Amino acid sequence: MKRILLILLSCFACLGAQAQQLDSLTKAGLSDKLDEYFDAIKALDVDAQKEEVDFLIGTATDSLVRQFVAVKVYDHYLGSPVMGAEAVAIHVLDKWFFDGSVKMYDDVDLLHARIFADFNRQSLIGEKAPELSLLTYDDEPVSLYSAPSEKYSVLYFYDTGCAKCKLENIRLTEAFKEKSYPIEFYAVYAGDNKDQWKEYQDNKFNFEGISVTHLWDPEIDSDFQRKYGVLQTPRMLLVAPDGKIIGRGLDTDALMQLLDAAFAEVKLEYGTNESSELFDKLLGPAPTRREIADVARMLQELTLDKGDRLMYRQLIGDYLYYLAPKTGEEFKEGLYEFIPRYILGREDIWSSEDDRMKVVGFAEIMNDLLSKAAPRTTIADLKVDGIYIRNGKEKQCRKNLRKLRGLVNIVIFHTEGCHICEAEIAQARELAETPKLNVFLVNVDKTISENPSLSTRLFDSFDLSSLPFILMTDRKGHIMARYMTLQNNR
Numbered sequence: 001m002k003r004i005l006l007i008l009l010s011c012f013a014c015l016g017a018q019a020q021q022l023d024s025l026t027k028a029g030l031s032d033k034l035d036e037y038f039d040a041i042k043a044l045d046v047d048a049q050k051e052e053v054d055f056l057i058g059t060a061t062d063s064l065v066r067q068f069v070a071v072k073v074y075d076h077y078l079g080s081p082v083m084g085a086e087a088v089a090i091h092v093l094d095k096w097f098f099d100g101s102v103k104m105y106d107d108v109d110l111l112h113a114r115i116f117a118d119f120n121r122q123s124l125i126g127e128k129a130p131e132l133s134l135l136t137y138d139d140e141p142v143s144l145y146s147a148p149s150e151k152y153s154v155l156y157f158y159d160t161g162c163a164k165c166k167l168e169n170i171r172l173t174e175a176f177k178e179k180s181y182p183i184e185f186y187a188v189y190a191g192d193n194k195d196q197w198k199e200y201q202d203n204k205f206n207f208e209g210i211s212v213t214h215l216w217d218p219e220i221d222s223d224f225q226r227k228y229g230v231l232q233t234p235r236m237l238l239v240a241p242d243g244k245i246i247g248r249g250l251d252t253d254a255l256m257q258l259l260d261a262a263f264a265e266v267k268l269e270y271g272t273n274e275s276s277e278l279f280d281k282l283l284g285p286a287p288t289r290r291e292i293a294d295v296a297r298m299l300q301e302l303t304l305d306k307g308d309r310l311m312y313r314q315l316i317g318d319y320l321y322y323l324a325p326k327t328g329e330e331f332k333e334g335l336y337e338f339i340p341r342y343i344l345g346r347e348d349i350w351s352s353e354d355d356r357m358k359v360v361g362f363a364e365i366m367n368d369l370l371s372k373a374a375p376r377t378t379i380a381d382l383k384v385d386g387i388y389i390r391n392g393k394e395k396q397c398r399k400n401l402r403k404l405r406g407l408v409n410i411v412i413f414h415t416e417g418c419h420i421c422e423a424e425i426a427q428a429r430e431l432a433e434t435p436k437l438n439v440f441l442v443n444v445d446k447t448i449s450e451n452p453s454l455s456t457r458l459f460d461s462f463d464l465s466s467l468p469f470i471l472m473t474d475r476k477g478h479i480m481a482r483y484m485t486l487q488n489n490r
Contacts, residue, residue, distance in 0.1 A: 027068060034072050046084050046125070050091045057096055070102040078116070083249060084125040090117045120229045123248055129155070129239045130227040134188065134215035137198065142215055144186060149241050150348045152262055153184040154255065157228065157235040159191050160200040165234045169204045171252040180209030181259050182348060190225075190233055192218035241348070242307040267354045268314050271321030279322045292323070292334030296342055309349060316342050317359045324366055327466065332483040336370040339363045369463040378402065379411075379477045380461035384454065385447065389432040389439040399440055402477035406438035410486070413442045413462065413469040421468045427486040 041052050053073045060066035070092065077089035093113050096102040104110040122130050129145040136142060144155075158165040187205055189197045197216060205212045217224055224230055228237065229248075238247035238258050247258045282295050296319060303312035320343065323335040343350060343363040350360045373379060381402045388395045390406070401411065410428055414421035425441060432439040444464060448455040462469060463483075471482040 030068065031072060034069065034076075038076055042082070046087050049088050053088065053092060054095060057092070057102070063102075067102055067105075070096050071105065074113070083247065083254070086120055087124045087126075090121050090124070093117050119226055119231055122226070123228045123237065123245055125245055125248060127245055128243050129237075129245050132217075132222045132224055132227065134217050134222055134224075137194075137201075137214060137216075142213070144215075145239065145243050148243050149184070149239075150346075151182055151184050151241060152259070153186060153239045155186050155188065155228065155237045155239060157188045157190050157224070157230045157233055159189070159233045160193065160196045161191070162233045166204065168234045168236075168252060172255075173206055175252050175256050176207040176210050179256065179259075181263055182351065183210065183259070185210050185212045187212050187214050188224065189214070189216040190230060191216075194218075240307050241309075242305065244307050246307075262309075263351070266310060266313075266352075268317060268358075270314075270317040270358060272318065275315075275318035276322055279319065286328075287330060287334070289330050289334045289337065292330070293337060295319070296338050300342065304349070313349060313355065313359075317355070320359060320363060320366075324362070327483070328485060329481060329483040332370065333375070335366065336374070339367045339370070369465055372460075373462050373471060373479055373482055375479050375481060377479055379471075379473050379479055380457070382454070382457060382461065384440075384442055384458070385451070386443065387441040389429060389441070391435055392429075392433045401440070401473075404438060404440060404473060404477070405475065406436065407475055408437045408480070409473045409475075410437065410439045410484075411442065411471050411473065412439065413444050413458075413464055413467060415467045416443065416445045418467060424468050424470060424486050431486065 037056070041049055044052065057066060057070045057073060060069045074089055074092045074097070077085045077092065080086075080089075094117070097104060097110065097113060098117075104113065131146045132144040134142050134144065144153075158169070185207065187201065189201075191197065197214075201214050205214070228235065236247075236250040236255060237245055238250060238255060240246050240262075246262075247255065250258070279295070283291060296316070299315045299319060300312065303309075303315060320335075320339070323331060323338065326332070326335070343359060344367060350356060379401050381400065383398050383400050385396075385398050388397050388399055404411075410431065412421075412424060412428060414425060428439045428441070431437055442458075444455070444458070444467060447458060458464065462471075469482070470484040470486065472480045472484060474480055
């Protein structure tokens with residue numbers, strides 16, 4: 001590419017001295033070099049191509065040479081079959097032609113350029129889809145793209161008398177027989193004959209598995225033609241859930257390619273050492289529930305809110321695997337708030353079979369455990385054998401967990417041979433010396449061996465997947481806290 005650019009620059013220098021003699025042969029030679037240059041930069045992203053052509057045009061110091069180069073650049077991107085190239089064409093118009101830096105060959109060309117830019121700049125790739133206020137057949141108003149959606153959407157403008165539209169409808173019908181996607185399909189009639197519209201939509205939109213919303217704007221109050229470049233039909237665009245346009249000027253083949261890419265099942269691995277190290281740095285050793293929620297919100301803002309669903313899946317899945325094995329009240333309650341909001345409440349994100357197993361299935365298991373004995377609920381009405389500690393005195397007895405007498409009651413489910421359990425029980429004994437707090441110790445191993453039916457009810461009522469499990473209740477049996485540790489409560 002550098003070699004081609006150097007050749008072009010040398011051409012510009014030579015031509016500058018004889019610009020008045022820029023004949024057809026000279027133009028043809030320069031045009032060939034420019035075509036070679038366009039081919040060399042075509043793999044660059046749109047922004048990089050904008051920078052390249054700006055530098056190229058700016059290097060041509062002679063007015064006639066610059067005019068020839070700028071018009072050639074504009075024409076190239078105007079006629080390019082590559083989706084998104086029109087953004088470069090509009091950029092060249094804005095930067096070089098509309099302010100008078102470079103002149104078009106005539107006023108008619110400039111007028112056509114202004115129309116092109118005016119009818120396309122709002123619907124470029126990467127731009128937020130302009131809001132549309134349209135009507136249903138029954139004249140009910142429908143607002144599109146006023147807020148983010150949970151689904152991809154196809155915006156399809158057509159006319160009943162358009163032969164190409166009829167062909168595209170046939171191709172769409174056949175394509176959706178092969179594949180179905182969880183998308184919204186907005187079919188917008190660009191005409192104003194209600195009877196023709198009704199007959200057409202009844203016969204032409206037989207898409208399997210795709211919900212179609214039929215809309216129109218007979219008075220063109222929404223300015224849909226200008227907003228979406230509907231100078232002719234059919235006109236089809238694809239909009240991501242975040243409201244950004246990711247496809248324009250599509251035919252059925254191009255649409256299906258984009259949908260295939262959007263819904264491709266990418267199998268991700270979760271819970272890597274690298275992700276754990278990242279979250280350790282973000283949260284520290286003892287984060288609060290709020291800090292745990294703040295990290296989750298930040299992950300969404302950096303990924304899904306910017307249209308990156310794949311990275312959202314990766315980071316949120318990693319976060320689930322990071323939080324799940326953590327112990328302690330703040331971690332557990334933070335996880336309990338996290339799962340419904342970012343995983344179970346986003347079925348559109350976790351749609352692949354792999355993610356349903358690795359992420360959704362795991363999240364459902366964790367959520368089921370965490371929903372047991374949740375704060376502000378009433379403890380299970382169970383009579384359990386254990387050691388009751390009141391005013392420093394211990395007694396082996398059977399107690400109804402819901403009817404423990406103290407202002408505050410600490411219930412500890414523990415297992416034998418567990419050093420952490422022993423330390424927590426020792427601390428509980430110290431705390432139970434106050435008359436306002438009672439302690440009830442439940443040996444899970446003993447309960448399982450002596451009363452299997454009761455142990456089943458205990459596991460159904462409490463998350464005993466990891467012991468000790470410590471919770472606090474008030475005198476009415478309301479759970480005040482759970483997943484506690486008593487070690488720092490001296």
